[in-house]
């Protein structure tokens with residue numbers, strides 16, 4: 001049976017690279033994109049390279065969009081093997097003392113409520129798989145271990161919304177993994193935390209030191225685990241990292 005994967009925010013960056021790599025394994029890829037035109041462009045590129053890919057218009061901040069996306073995927077398959085909650089919003093790098101509730105809300109809507117909306121909506125399809133997996137694309141910025149290490153450059157960036165949203169996503173990953181032992185649910189960060197590196201994408205104005213292929217190594221590793229694979233872990237390109 002063909003392996004199926006839905007990737008949110010897959011029109012560019014790490015999501016697109018994950019679609020390219022998992023599609024290259026012969027998987028059927030449901031490519032999530034909040035913007036239909038950007039998504040179509042990505043789908044056309046992948047299809048030209050032989051990937052079995054379906055465009056799914058999906059804004060993770062909208063219940064209606066998530067419900068419509070579920071219907072699209074259901075029209076193609078009775079099971080979803082892998083869900084990659086990749087879509088993410090960086091926010092505006094506002095300092096803690098200047099952060100408004102609106103700023104927090106917008107970032108949490110995409111990075112925290114989004115993965116919960118999408119995971120819960122797709123859970124019945126995931127449970128129809130023999131080996132359901134969910135990959136939460138988090139960040140080292142959401143790790144207490146990293147943020148309490150003064151040698152980590154990210155501790156000097158005085159920002160609130162993005163880092164706290166990814167910390168929340170980490171706890172959400174743990175709570176899902178505990179509650180759903182039949183599903184492998186893991187968090188990944190695209191970088192190499194010990195080396196202070198991350199992947200060059202639009203989100204960081206391409207300042208990252210790693211390629212998107214390197215940045216998706218942890219994502220692809222946890223998307224392709226067997227039913228005896230880990231659950232409730234947090235990994236980067238080099239292995240497990242501190243929560």
Ligand SMILES: NC(=O)c1ccc[n+]([C@@H]2O[C@H](COP(=O)([O-])OP(=O)(O)OC[C@H]3O[C@@H](n4cnc5c(N)ncnc54)[C@H](OP(=O)(O)O)[C@@H]3O)[C@@H](O)[C@H]2O)c1
Pocket residue numbers: 008009010011012013014015033034035038058059060061086087088089110137138139140189190191198199200201202203204208215
């Ligand atoms: N690059 C890194 O090294 C790094 C490090 C740590 C964590 N991450 C995480 O990796 C994930 C991918 O980021 P990236 O680096 O690949 O950045 P990117 O190139 O900016 O891609 C972000 C993707 O998320 C989508 N998105 C944003 N809000 C959305 C929404 N409401 N609904 C659906 N899609 C939405 C974007 O769509 P549009 O094109 O429409 O804006 C885009 O497709 C994010 O969760 C990010 O926090 C990245």
